[in-house]
Each structure stands twice: as structure tokens, then as C-alpha cells.
Amino acid sequence: MYTPRLNWIFLILFGMAAIGVFVAALLIPPFRAAAYAPLRELLLPPPAPVTVTVLYSTEKQAWLEEVVPAFEQSGANVNGHPIQIELEKMGSWEVINAVLDRKRQPVLISPASMLQIAALQDTSTIQFGRSLVNPADTAHCRAVLRTPLVLVAWKERADTLWGQQPGASLWRDLHDALINPQGWAAYGQPDWGYVKFGHSDPLKSNSGYMTILLMTYGYYGKTSGLTAADILNDSAYQQWFLEIESGIGQFEHSTGPLMQKVIAYGPSTYDFVAVYESTAIEQAENAVGRYGELRVYYPPATLWSDHPFCILDAEWVTTDQKKAAQAFLDYLVSKPAQEIALLQYGYRPVDTSIPLEQPGSPFDRYAANGFRADLSFLPEVQVPPGSALNTLRDFWARNVSR
Amino acid sequence: MKRIFFSIVIILSLALSACGPLQGMLPGQSVTVSIVYGSEKKEWLEPLVEQFNAEGNKTASGKLIVVESTPMGSIEPVRGILEGTLQPTVWSPASSVYLPLANAEWRKQHGSDLVTGNPNDLVLSPVVIAMWRPMAQALGWPDKALGWADIATLATSEEGWSAYGHPEWGKFKFGHTHPGYSNSGIVSIIAETYAATQKQRGLTETDLEDPQVREFMAAVEKSIIHYGTSTGFFAERMFERGPSYLSAAVVYENLIVAQEAKRLSGQSSQIPVVAIYPKEGTFWTNNPYVVLNAPWVTDEQREAAGIFEAFLLDRPQQLKALEYGFRPADLSIPLSAPLDSQHGIDITQPKTILEIPDAAVINKIETLWRESKKPVDLMVVMDISGSMQGEKITTARASLLEFIKKLDDRDRLGIILFSSEISTLTPLSPLGEKRQKVLDSVSGIFEQGDTRLYDATLTAYQDLTANGDPNHIRAIVVLSDGEDTASAQSLDEVMTQINASAGEGGNAIKIFTIAFGDGADEDILKQIAEPTGGKQYNSSPENIQKIYDEIATFF
Numbered sequence: 001m002y003t004p005r006l007n008w009i010f011l012i013l014f015g016m017a018a019i020g021v022f023v024a025a026l027l028i029p030p031f032r033a034a035a036y037a038p039l040r041e042l043l044l045p046p047p048a049p050v051t052v053t054v055l056y057s058t059e060k061q062a063w064l065e066e067v068v069p070a071f072e073q074s075g076a077n078v079n080g081h082p083i084q085i086e087l088e089k090m091g092s093w094e095v096i097n098a099v100l101d102r103k104r105q106p107v108l109i110s111p112a113s114m115l116q117i118a119a120l121q122d123t124s125t126i127q128f129g130r131s132l133v134n135p136a137d138t139a140h141c142r143a144v145l146r147t148p149l150v151l152v153a154w155k156e157r158a159d160t161l162w163g164q165q166p167g168a169s170l171w172r173d174l175h176d177a178l179i180n181p182q183g184w185a186a187y188g189q190p191d192w193g194y195v196k197f198g199h200s201d202p203l204k205s206n207s208g209y210m211t212i213l214l215m216t217y218g219y220y221g222k223t224s225g226l227t228a229a230d231i232l233n234d235s236a237y238q239q240w241f242l243e244i245e246s247g248i249g250q251f252e253h254s255t256g257p258l259m260q261k262v263i264a265y266g267p268s269t270y271d272f273v274a275v276y277e278s279t280a281i282e283q284a285e286n287a288v289g290r291y292g293e294l295r296v297y298y299p300p301a302t303l304w305s306d307h308p309f310c311i312l313d314a315e316w317v318t319t320d321q322k323k324a325a326q327a328f329l330d331y332l333v334s335k336p337a338q339e340i341a342l343l344q345y346g347y348r349p350v351d352t353s354i355p356l357e358q359p360g361s362p363f364d365r366y367a368a369n370g371f372r373a374d375l376s377f378l379p380e381v382q383v384p385p386g387s388a389l390n391t392l393r394d395f396w397a398r399n400v401s402r
Numbered sequence: 403m404k405r406i407f408f409s410i411v412i413i414l415s416l417a418l419s420a421c422g423p424l425q426g427m428l429p430g431q432s433v434t435v436s437i438v439y440g441s442e443k444k445e446w447l448e449p450l451v452e453q454f455n456a457e458g459n460k461t462a463s464g465k466l467i468v469v470e471s472t473p474m475g476s477i478e479p480v481r482g483i484l485e486g487t488l489q490p491t492v493w494s495p496a497s498s499v500y501l502p503l504a505n506a507e508w509r510k511q512h513g514s515d516l517v518t519g520n521p522n523d524l525v526l527s528p529v530v531i532a533m534w535r536p537m538a539q540a541l542g543w544p545d546k547a548l549g550w551a552d553i554a555t556l557a558t559s560e561e562g563w564s565a566y567g568h569p570e571w572g573k574f575k576f577g578h579t580h581p582g583y584s585n586s587g588i589v590s591i592i593a594e595t596y597a598a599t600q601k602q603r604g605l606t607e608t609d610l611e612d613p614q615v616r617e618f619m620a621a622v623e624k625s626i627i628h629y630g631t632s633t634g635f636f637a638e639r640m641f642e643r644g645p646s647y648l649s650a651a652v653v654y655e656n657l658i659v660a661q662e663a664k665r666l667s668g669q670s671s672q673i674p675v676v677a678i679y680p681k682e683g684t685f686w687t688n689n690p691y692v693v694l695n696a697p698w699v700t701d702e703q704r705e706a707a708g709i710f711e712a713f714l715l716d717r718p719q720q721l722k723a724l725e726y727g728f729r730p731a732d733l734s735i736p737l738s739a740p741l742d743s744q745h746g747i748d749i750t751q752p753k754t755i756l757e758i759p760d761a762a763v764i765n766k767i768e769t770l771w772r773e774s775k776k777p778v779d780l781m782v783v784m785d786i787s788g789s790m791q792g793e794k795i796t797t798a799r800a801s802l803l804e805f806i807k808k809l810d811d812r813d814r815l816g817i818i819l820f821s822s823e824i825s826t827l828t829p830l831s832p833l834g835e836k837r838q839k840v841l842d843s844v845s846g847i848f849e850q851g852d853t854r855l856y857d858a859t860l861t862a863y864q865d866l867t868a869n870g871d872p873n874h875i876r877a878i879v880v881l882s883d884g885e886d887t888a889s890a891q892s893l894d895e896v897m898t899q900i901n902a903s904a905g906e907g908g909n910a911i912k913i914f915t916i917a918f919g920d921g922a923d924e925d926i927l928k929q930i931a932e933p934t935g936g937k938q939y940n941s942s943p944e945n946i947q948k949i950y951d952e953i954a955t956f957f
Contacts, residue, residue, distance in 0.1 A: 012408075015408070183602075191547055191681055191753045191754065192753050192754055193602050193683050193753065193754030193755070194602060194603065194754070196754075247603075249603075249757050249758070253520055257520065260733060263733045264523065264526055264688075264729070264731065264733060265526070265686055265755075267753070268528075268683075268684075268686075268751075268752040268753055268754050268755045269686070269755050283733065286733040286734055288736075289734075289735070289736025289737065289738075290733065290736065290737055291749075291750070
């Protein structure tokens with residue numbers, strides 16, 4: 001038996017529940033996200049997110065895709081507006097070109113190296129009358145991860161060619177192995193065909209760019225004082241350089257895809273590649289499931305990439321976006337993100353308080369593959385002046401690019 | 403008043419808190435992604451298309467994504483796409499080899515690139531030679547590394563398999579697809595050229611001028627029983643019909659895995675097949691997912707295509723790819739069963755690849771192939787009975803003319819017309835000497851009388867048996883629009899005579915039958931074609947040209 005009064009009680013309770021849901025959704029964002037109601041969204045839209053678009057070099061993909069959701073869900077916001085990170089990956093030079101060509105208008109850029117930032121600073125000043133980046137200002141431009149350039153090979157093949165550690169003439173030795181018309185038959189393995197080397201496209205990617213620079217320094221047996229004349233005036237050098245490049249079938253647009261091809265196609269396609277130490281570490285385990293162990297060689301002198309993240313000083317970047325980007329940068333150099341970078345992806349953190357040799361560290365796990373935490377023995381080559389760098393790039397573009 | 407006030411407040415808050423997605427429930431809100439792809443991926447891809455569609459995936463704006471998929475030979479779609487008659491959203495050929503060529507052609511017409519960005523690989527599989535295990539063992543497998551040089555030796559040997567102690571296997575019978583239509587076909591002739599020059603890279607047009615190259619290619623091609631449009635088709639044929647049909651064929655590794663899985667589960671009673679990874683080097687198929695940069699592809703379709711791509715590259719779908727014998731693009735998946743020796747596979751292979759030559763060299767290799775490939779001895783048997791009048795006879799004539807244009811001068815063609823009478827339009831002889839005459843005669847064909855299908859077929863068969871060269875591809879194409887009404891011989895008598903001489907397995911004369919229009923008896927035409935290794939087609943004036951195109955790829 002029911003009375004109108006009971007009806008009223010139920011109706012009011014239900015109504016209060018509905019009002020309760022409505023109010024709760026307005027006050028508590030996660031509740032709002034769970035209790036999606038189209039009409040409410042129309043009348044009272046949630047605070048618009050501040051979107052930070054990031055153009056970055058491909059080898060950072062796995063690390064960024066892991067740390068970005070954690071950052072977004074940490075409740076980071078600018079004046080109550082949640083921060084949304086939009087990632088787009090490409091080769092390091094492709095990042096710079098996209099910004100200069102106005103094809104993209106990102107808030108943050110992260111090529112692999114300060115070399116690209118320096119080039120952007122120069123070119124944008126000439127093109128637009130002011131620089132789009134300010135690398136000297138750490139509030140706007142920060143190095144986030146460090147990694148050296150190395151040679152990576154399939155262990156079985158590398159051991160047949162070199163054994164433990166090639167000497168100071170690594171680049172010359174590599175050249176000789178590559179042009180040998182007998183190929184692997186000279187080492188008793190005719191079924192392996194030619195000795196095959198690869199690096200990424202120097203015009204699109206930083207690692208390829210660094211590789212041809214190291215090759216050139218290696219030819220001359222020096223680690224500093226490279227000039228445009230070294231590249232233009234010595235025909236023996238040019239021939240040597242072009243002989244190496246002619247054996248490379250294809251130049252991948254960025255380091256990440258190059259390493260992926262190494263693992264996917266195995267030693268049939270690449271015996272040796274020049275990539276970042278971190279890229280090789282990232283794939284070391286996958287390699288075993290595919291074609292075997294990897295072997296890393298540190299060249300006699302190397303170049304370090306410190307993966308700068310720079311907030312662009314451009315008219316399309318709002319103040320809110322700048323603040324959001326700064327919050328994101330703070331997060332990237334914070335301990336949790338830096339530890340993930342080391343333990344999961346083999347980067348050397350810029351936070352030097354994080355020990356490289358700790359349980360679970362890749363330098364521990366993959367020591368047998370030649371990876372070493374302490375690289376104090378390894379000199380870095382001097383970055384030559386802009387004229388030499390540009391000459392080298394032009395030489396490659398004119399004689400090799402396909 | 404109070405009641406009304408309260409009611410309004412309650413109803414309003416109910417409405418405002420009413421949960422549920424509004425988007426996508428309105429009808430007509432869907433976006434179609436059409437994908438044209440190399441048929442060797444069919445077994446893996448088709449169930450995934452169904453699964454994806456059933457899941458009700460949506461774009462960011464809430465539109466329902468519907469995927470439509472069409473398998474084809476890898477190169478087939480290129481012509482259609484360039485002409486604009488085929489307008490897919492996504493193209494996934496077996497290999498990235500074509501993309502620069504397709505781009506170059508497209509740029510001529512449109513001034514922009516058809517393929518932009520860096521397409522991802524979906525799944526990987528190396529090109530291999532599939533061979534029946536006892537035959538491979540007779541050649542020294544697995545201890546001896548085998549390759550194209552061994553194929554060439556076998557192909558030119560008059561003794562065939564008896565040189566290896568197995569006269570019961572007869573001659574060496576080989577197959578690969580037509581280079582104009584299929585990736586494995588073009589890869590085969592490039593590999594043959596490398597083997598002939600004993601090079602693995604740096605192939606130049608000058609290299610191809612060495613007469614030894616032509617000789618080597620002709621030697622290998624001598625053992626071909628026929629060509630075809632798709633690699634998947636070849637594998638199917640070989641595994642259905644057994645060692646008497648084909649000793650070996652150029653296929654992709656995944657197709658061997660599929661067959662061996664069938665054998666191990668009892669679904670196929672064939673003897674084991676193994677993958678031979680040519681010692682001179684081979685090529686990879688990487689099945690790139692290409693979202694076309696074409697005027698008919700909208701931004702919404704591009705977005706939807708990206709969602710489908712992410713689905714295909716996701717781990718569960720990649721694990722499925724491994725089940726079907728592919729090497730997954732997802733690198734975290736190790737190579738394991740069924741990629742193992744039980745299935746005839748060696749995952750440490752291939753040891754080396756061959757460099758892809760540039761477009762000019764590839765074109766020259768194709769020309770060289772046309773000049774050294776196995777010629778065909780072809781009898782066309784055409785129904786010109788009264789019922790063929792009107793559109794039928796017109797299109798039958800026109801498509802036969804187009805078909806004749808696809809044949810080379812070295813091919814031999816004979817044409818028999820049948821109605822109440824059987825007459826020879828032109829006897830079996832090389833086309834080079836009589837091409838224009840034949841084209842003129844075909845243009846003059848007209849219809850009349852009854853249908854003596856069986857007698858005409860038998861006449862053609864006897865003709866080819868007597869005058870055909872067993873070292874050529876021998877085939878008969880029969881086109882009919884009706885049932886036999888007037889033959890002296892019965893179907894049984896005709897088939898008995900045909901089967902009696904069909905002892906040569908793969909080298910037997912193949913009959914292709916075209917059922918033209920509704921009145922044709924498909925069953926009878928099937929009975930004529932299939933036992934010989936040929937195929938029956940249902941045709942109409944609309945698709946007859948396409949049928950002839952496909953038959954042409956056998957040669």
C-alpha cells in the first residue's frame with residue numbers, strides 16, 4: 001500500500017541524488033570524467049586544457065610515451081587548467097626544418113643534440129630577425145638525457161670481424177671491411193654476403209650527422225681542428241668517405257626506425273650501425289628473441305647528445321603554454337622520470353645523483369655486450385665551426401643523398 | 403507553484419546529470435577506410451578487419467569507423483590508383499620496393515608524392531623457394547646451402563630428377579608469379595639476374611648486356627610451368643596438387659608455415675615442404691601500411707586509417723601474425739613456433755639480402771625476362787553460336803583482341819571457332835609472323851548456328867598435343883555462352899581422352915573456361931577446366947576483359 005507521500009519522498013530523494021551527481025561532477029574532475037553527461041558539457045564545459053605540442057626525435061618515443069601519462073595524471077595544471085601534452089616524433093633535423101618552414105608550430109622542441117638548437121638559433125635569427133630559442137636560458141632550454149654515439153653490431157658477426165675491441169683505427173678498419181669485394185668470404189663466411197653498415201640520414205637525423213663527423217675525424221686520426229678544407233681539398237678523403245656511403249642501401253630518416261630495422265631484419269640487412277648507446281640498450285633484449293646478442297663498440301672518440309628540450313620563443317606560444325611547458329620540463333628532470341630513463345631505456349640521467357651502476361641498471365645487465373657505465377676514458381671530439389659543419393653536410397647532400 | 407518549481411529543478415538536474423554518450427548514436431555518422439592489400443596477408447588480415455569493425459571503433463569526433471578490405475596481387479592496384487579508377491584509403495603491397503616507382507609515376511601526373519612520411523611495416527616475411535622436403539634432401543639440404551644456381555642447373559638438365567637418383571619425380575618443375583603483377587615475380591627475376599652476374603649489389607644496365615645473363619635466365623625460366631598473379635595463389639596450387647605439379651616455387655616464408663601447420667594438424671595429406679633461403683641472398687617483404695596522399699582521401703579517413711593501423715600493430719594482433727607464420731613487426735615478440743624446423747623454417751636465415759636495383763635497371767630486367775621467358779602455345783576456342791549475338795559477340799571479340807595484344811611475338815596462337823561447325827580461324831603458329839592478320843580475322847568474327855562445345859574443345863586439345871611444344875606453356879582458353887547442343891562426342895568421352903594424356907602433372911595442357919553470360923553451364927565448364935590444372939571463370943560483357951587479363955598472367 002503506497003501513499004502520495006511515499007511517492008514524494010522517493011521523488012525528492014532521487015532528485016537530490018541527481019543534483020548531488022551534478023554538483024559533484026562540477027567540483028571533482030575525475031568524477032566528472034567518469035559521469036559523462038552530454039547536456040551538462042554543453043552548458044558548463046570543463047576548464048579547457050592547456051595543450052603543449054612537442055616535436056621530438058624518435059629515439060625518445062618509448063620513454064616519453066611512458067612518462068607523459070604519469071605527468072598528465074599527476075594533476076599538473078596552469079591556473080586550474082589541466083595540461084595536455086601532444087607528442088609528434090621525427091628526425092632531429094626534421095624537427096628544426098618543420099619549425100623554420102612554419103609547417104609546425106610547437107611549444108616545445110627536442111632534437112637529440114644542442115647542435116640542432118645552435119643551428120636553429122643561427123638560422124632563425126637570420127630568417128626572422130630574432131632567435132626562436134635561447135639555449136643559454138635554463139628556464140627555457142634544458143638538457144634532459146645524455147647518451148654517446150656508438151657502433152652496434154650483431155655479436156656473431158662482430159666477433160668474426162674484430163673480437164674484443166677494435167683499436168684507434170676503427171673507422172679505417174670498418175671502411176676496409178666494407179669495400180672488400182670478397183665480403184664476409186674473406187673471413188670464412190661466404191653465406192653472409194658483403195659486410196653491411198648503416199647510419200641515419202645526416203640531413204634529417206642527428207645520429208647520422210654525428211656519424212659522418214666522427215668518420216671524418218677518424219680518417220684524419222684527430223679529435224679537433226676540423227676545417228672545411230679537410231673536406232674539400234683532400235680527394236683521397238672524399239673517395240674513402242664515398243666508398244663507405246655507397247655501400248649503404250637506404251638512409252632512415254631517424255635513429256629510432258633505423259635500430260628497429262636492425263632488429264626486425266637481422267644481420268641479413270645490417271651487420272653494423274651507428275646509433276646512440278641508449279637506442280642499442282633499448283633493443284638489446286628484443287635482439288635476443290630475434291637474431292642473437294648485440295655487441296657495442298665505443299669509437300676511439302665520440303660525440304654526446306644531451307636531448308635538450310627548448311620552449312620556443314615564438315608568437316604562437318602563449319604565456320600559459322610557457323608555464324605548462326616549464327612544469328613538464330621540471331617533471332622530466334625529476335628523479336622518477338630520470339630513473340625510468342636509466343633503468344628502462346638506457347639513458348644517462350642529467351641528474352648525476354642517480355648512480356649508473358645499480359641493481360637493474362642496463363650497464364649491469366648488459367655488461368657482457370660491451371656496455372660500460374664509466375666512459376671517462378672516452379674523449380669527445382671538438383664540434384667544428386659552422387663553416388666546416390655546413391661544408392660536410394653539403395658535401396653529403398650533393399654526393400650521397402638519395 | 404512549489405510543486406512545479408521542484409519538478410523543474412529535479413527534472414533539470416536529472417537531465418544535466420544524465421550520463422551516456424550522445425555521439426555516434428545518430429545514424430549516418432560513419433567513416434569508411436578502404437584498404438587494398440597483397441593477398442599473402444589475407445588469412446591474417448581478414449578476421450582482424452571483422453574484429454575491428456565489430457568493436458565499434460570511433461574517430462575523435464565520434465564517427466564509427468568501417469574498414470573495407472580487398473586482397474589483390476601487389477602490383478595490380480598501382481595501375482588502378484594511377485588512373486584513379488581504384489581509390490583506396492590505404493594500400494599495403496607486399497614490399498616497399500614499388501613505392502618509389504609508384505611515386506615517380508604519380509608525380510608526373512599530379513606534381514606531388516603519393517606516398518609521404520615513413521610508412522610502418524605491418525608484418526615481415528622473407529622471399530624463399532618452397533621445395534618438397536625429399537627433393538630438397540636429394541639436393542643436399544640442409545647441410546648444403548642451396549640457391550638459384552642449383553635451380554638453374556636442375557632446370558637445364560635433360561635428365562631432371564633422375565640425375566639425383568629419382569627418375570620417378572620426372573622433370574624439374576618450377577614456378578614464380580608474373581613480374582608485371584606480383585612482387586615475388588619481380589623479385590624472382592631480379593634474383594635470377596644477380597645469380598647470373600654473381601653479384602649481390604651494384605647491378606648496372608651494362609651487366610645485363612652480357613649474353614650469359616640472358617642464357618641463365620632462359621635456363622631457369624625453362625622449368626617454369628606457368629606464371630600467375632599472386633604469390634598466395636601459387637602456394638595454394640603447389641600445396642593442393644603436390645610434387646607432380648610443381649617441384650618448387652618462389653613464395654613467402656609465411657605461406658610455407660601455413661601449409662606445414664595444416665599438414666601437422668592433419669588438414670593436408672601432402673608430404674613436408676621446406677623453405678630454401680637462396681644462398682646468393684634474397685629480399686624481404688615488409689608489408690608497409692601506406693595511407694595514400696591522394697585527392698580522394700579525406701582528413702577524417704586519414705585519422706580513421708591511423709586508428710586501424712594502431713590496432714594492427716598492437717600486440718594481440720601481432721601475436722596472431724606470428725601464428726600465421728609472419729615475423730612480427732612488434733619487436734618485443736620473439737621468433738618462436740610456428741617459425742621452426744618442424745614447419746620447414748630456419749629463423750637464423752636469411753643470412754644476407756640482395757640490394758634493390760634502381761628503376762632503370764629493374765625495367766631492363768623486365769624486358770630481358772620477356773625476351774627469355776617460356777613461350778606459350780595457346781589455343782583459343784570461341785563460341786560463335788547464334789545465342790552470342792549482340793553485345794556478347796561484340797565484347798567477346800573486343801576482349802580477345804586486347805588479350806592477343808598481351809601475347810609476345812614468340813608465343814604461338816591458334817584460334818578455333820565453334821557453332822554448328824568447327825572451323826580454324828588461324829592454326830597454331832608464332833604470333834610474330836601473323837599478328838596483324840589474326841587481329842583482322844578476329845575483328846571479322848560474327849555469330850550463327852548451334853553450340854558444339856565438346857567437339858571444339860577436343861579438337862583444340864588434339865591440335866595442341868600434336869603440334870604444341872612440350873617445352874612451352876601449353877594452354878587452351880574456351881569461351882562459351884551456352885550448353886553444348888550439337889557435339890558428336892559426349893562430355894565424358896572428351897574428358898576421358900583429355901585425362902588420358904594428362905600424365906605430365908604440372909606440364910600438362912591447361913584448359914581455362916569462360917562461362918559467358920547466364921546461359922552458360924558453369925558446372926560443365928568447371929569439369930573441363932579443373933582436372934587439367936586450369937580454372938573456370940564466370941564472365942559477362944562487363945568483366946570479360948579482366949578475366950582475359952588474369953589468364954594472361956599465366957603466360
